[in-house]
Amino acid sequence: MSRVRVLSWSVSVLCVMALIGFLFVGLHRDPHALPSPMIRQPVPHFVAEDFDAATHQYSEALFVGHVSLLNVFASWCYACQGEHSFLLDIHRRYKLQLIGLDYKDRRTDVLQWFEQEGNPYDHILFDPRGDVGMQWGVYGTPETFVVDQSGVIQFKLVGPLTPDHWYHDILPVVRRLQKRGVGA
């Protein structure tokens, strides 16, 4: 075989292998998982009603000074009910500011739910029309954000918070942020 022929054969084989590799990687990727542009960005500007006191309002200042978890939930959301007991667990076991964003919901429904199952949140932002959610780039419930002490978003999880996600993806981030401390 001539040298040119060997070269063209090896190039073709390489191309086919690259294509197979490309398709194989694509097979294992979730096309619905979207990268959030909010990661490493400061918390967006928002004004949200306090769930417990309609006259009181929260803003991005709520996040300063604590490592926080912002959990987007709704009483009508089935997956949120699934992660609820685990959130209660997190609230009991870890020193974290746990903030809920009650997305497109009714107060009475949430109150009824929490009366039976308990309330895992330190503060709840009430967002009946989904405006605050839009500021955060929320496109469904549940979603969970990790925010550092200076109010910068460090991680976002779309979908229910499972122990697997918590121990593998979120807790290491939280530990790193808590070790880093304020202003570092």
Place this chain on the structure above:
Amino acid sequence: MRSIVWLCLFLSVAWGQVGQVALSTLEQQRYEQLTSELRCLVCQNESLAASTAPLATDLKRHIQLMITAGQTNVAIKQDLVAHYGAFVLFRPPWMRSTYVLWLFPFILLVVVLCVAVHVIRRARCLTIQRDL
């Protein structure tokens, strides 16, 4: 009488599509163009204009409000990209993650041209050799 009923029906449907925000004809055109160029994030192969998902309805309302507030199309798109990522745009922008997407057709074209030139030259050589 019948025409009045039809008019009422038409108006109520038109009103339902626009929501509570009143737009002028020009603004309505811009709104329709924008929503057809933006992607619904819940049902990812639909445009905002075509989608009836709750999030799409919210975003459409948000766009209407921004249009009436005097924002330009570019500013509105930038706002949505800032919150939801470049994925909301149906036309992918020129950015790090899309270099391959934009350049690959041209690279492929160059490769195919090179191969074609090579093959044609060789074929010519062979015919010349045979003729000799």
